[in-house]
Amino acid sequence: MSLFETTTLLAAGAKGGGQIADAVQTRANIFEMTQAAKDAVLRPKDCGAFPHDLRAALAARIAARAKDMELAQRYAQAAGARTDISDPAQNSGTDDAVLVAFVDKVAGATKDIAADDIAQLQNAGVSDADIVRLCELVAFVAYQVRVVAGLRLMQGTKT
């Protein structure tokens, strides 16, 4: 995969030879590591309680709620049967309600998170290792959404 084929640069519409290509090239290592981080949270070898399709669905949901429909669409393609979660307009089933509510809050209202939010997950039977896995997924997508938004602004395209 070439630098400009990484998910972040594709979603931002940044192209080799384009307006910001020179600046991007100076940080090629960072975009390559960003892609490795994406793989680590979207398609890890050890999924814990969250299989790949659920992870993709959650990533699509986070991007959509941050109003990045381009990135949301890319992740939704890998959501398999979990479109109940990838579409933020849909209510999730009761099995995942606690999980989805937590993801929405961490992604969109980070400052309001308190100890009780973690306790609720623990009470719902989510292991500590899975809580960390979930936070890493949300946190990475939150980072990526913002890098993509910033790159689009650099290129003068509307977000």
Next chain:
Amino acid sequence: MSRIVHKFTRQVPEWRPRVTPVNLDEATPEQLDALKVTPSNTKVSAYVLTLAHDVESLSVRSPLFNAIMYDEGGMSRAERELGAIAASMVNRCIYCAAVHADRHAKLEKSTDVTDKLFTQGTDADLSPRDAAIFTFARKLSEGVPSASADDMAALREAGLTDEEILDLILSSSLFGWANRLMHVLGDPVRTEDTV
């Protein structure tokens, strides 16, 4: 006894996890390997031991973090810290804000900027260049990023190059990531007898 710190400060608090960190004695070979790639392996912090629950992410995140904050060229280290502080204030990550306000003050040899930010808030009276940087990073960090073409234009008017703007996007976005680990997975605490 310890109390949770709720106000922004440059005095770095302790970090107390809300989940049980990995016990080093029970760590898998993969976890032990990942723990070596962190900046200091003489004493592994509770934060890093917590993140070791997701060893694949930890392994890639540590070098990425260091590259974004410390690689040569582009934006100055102090200005990258300003991007980190802006994100941490939006997300109210008291711990991250303290660490990076302290670094900013040391790099600048001045507490002026962070004093203003912590007393006057996000509308603090900063130099035109710092104000453009802080405003862009703050808006990019909101729940739905709201940085606009006008905010980008303000960066260019303040004299930032493309390379500097890219580093600002990366450093403030990186703290959208770091805050969602640090602020979510633990509490910033101070022991009662600490002055």
